[in-house]
Amino acid sequence: MLGVTKEVPKMADYYLKTDNIMKNMFTVALKDELAAQSQMGKVRPATEAMLQKVRDYELSEKRLPITTGEQRELRNTLNRLRDKYLAMGRYSDGIDSVILKVMKPNTSRRFFW
Template identity: 40%
Template sequence: MEKQRCVKMDEIMKNMLIVALRDVFREEKAKGMSVEETRNLTMKLIDYEDTKLFLADNEYRKAIEALNKLRNTYLDAGRYSDGIDVVFCKLLKAKYKRCKVR
């Protein structure tokens, strides 16, 4: 059993995280950085069907970074970021819970 962050997920939150991670993936690939971690997290989200998502610390940091970049992009374009803010707050409030390592 390992402690990981537990986040209650719905379909909208899942899709928003996938879009944010896709943008980070493209940026990392263009810069020639390693994209393995971003790819793994994106694939984990695509295949995920449960209501609770367990994230390791590195996955949690990557998700926060991706949502923050997406939020900044929206604000720079003059768009509302209310939906992103809700997902961002849910992710920031995620607590550690014990789960089986998958």
């Protein structure tokens, strides 16, 4: 048919090589963010969607596909979790390393190693 456009699903901009520790850290950070948002009375659907995406992620896939908006959401929530840990006097080096991985993700699903 002429003039009919087919909707193309949004491709992921980045692929995070994710292990169990990172998945758990994402879940904790996003749950804390949702709790803070619900206290303020403004729960963002993007945060809920990202939490659901992380929960549905299977570790056998090895790479979590994310968009730039989701990358920003993860980066901000991990930074808030880091601030919370520092305020409690805990070490944040594990969170720092995950933030760096989120800041510089791979742009390809295929890795060369």
